[in-house]
Amino acid sequence: MPQIASLFVTRLYRARLSELGKKRIDTSELENACLSIAGDDEAGQRWSEDNGYPGYTSYASLTDLPWRFPIFADLVKVLDKHVAAFAKDAQFDLDGRKLRLEDIWINILPPGGIHTSHIHPHSVVSGTTYVSVPDGASAIKFEDPRSARMMAAPARKAKARREMQSFIYEAPAPGDVLLWESWLRHEVPMNMAEEERISVSFNYAWS
Numbered sequence: 001m002p003q004i005a006s007l008f009v010t011r012l013y014r015a016r017l018s019e020l021g022k023k024r025i026d027t028s029e030l031e032n033a034c035l036s037i038a039g040d041d042e043a044g045q046r047w048s049e050d051n052g053y054p055g056y057t058s059y060a061s062l063t064d065l066p067w068r069f070p071i072f073a074d075l076v077k078v079l080d081k082h083v084a085a086f087a088k089d090a091q092f093d094l095d096g097r098k099l100r101l102e103d104i105w106i107n108i109l110p111p112g113g114i115h116t117s118h119i120h121p122h123s124v125v126s127g128t129t130y131v132s133v134p135d136g137a138s139a140i141k142f143e144d145p146r147s148a149r150m151m152a153a154p155a156r157k158a159k160a161r162r163e164m165q166s167f168i169y170e171a172p173a174p175g176d177v178l179l180w181e182s183w184l185r186h187e188v189p190m191n192m193a194e195e196e197r198i199s200v201s202f203n204y205a206w207s
């Protein structure tokens with residue numbers, strides 16, 4: 001029998017936020033915090049508008065959410081546990097150092113909004129936790145990181161096994177956390193829901 005192995009595996013971590021950590025994060029409390037911060041953050045609203053960012057992001061305007069808002073401090077404590085679990089599974093040799101939060105920001109994606117394809121080039125692990133995912137809200141779409149090298153490779157069959165597919169759609173629920181290595185290209189296709197999709201994204205660096 002021939003043996004076919006999978007090499008250079010890409011890991012995608014999915015968990016309930018509440019699975020790890022001592023303090024339970026209440027997603028409706030987090031949702032209220034996101035909406036009130038967005039409503040008050042005029043610099044962020046302006047930045048989002050000036051940069052063609054649909055809806056609102058705090059990415060460029062609020063770099064200290066965990067210091068300003070206790071619920072974000074609690075959230076980071078829980079995220080630290082998830083990121084450590086992911087790093088363990090990835091078998092990273094961190095050489096006695098830790099992965100530490102670098103940025104954390106709010107995304108409010110209105111109906112019809114998209115986030116185009118991107119990577120997070122300065123970090124090790126990136127991820128999102130989902131706050132509000134109305135019916136019809138977009139899944140997150142991941143792209144095979146080798147696709148730029150596939151000069152003559154045929155497309156994969158529509159019903160190919162999941163790990164063989166070139167694009168993976170992961171449909172999150174509120175209270176879920178997804179983690180991936182920061183080089184993995186991803187995007188949020190159009191939000192077809194009639195309400196806002198709210199998420200909190202973050203980067204962890206090796207320091």
Ligand SMILES: [Fe+2]
Nearest residue numbers: 118120186201
């Ligand atoms: Fe991203």
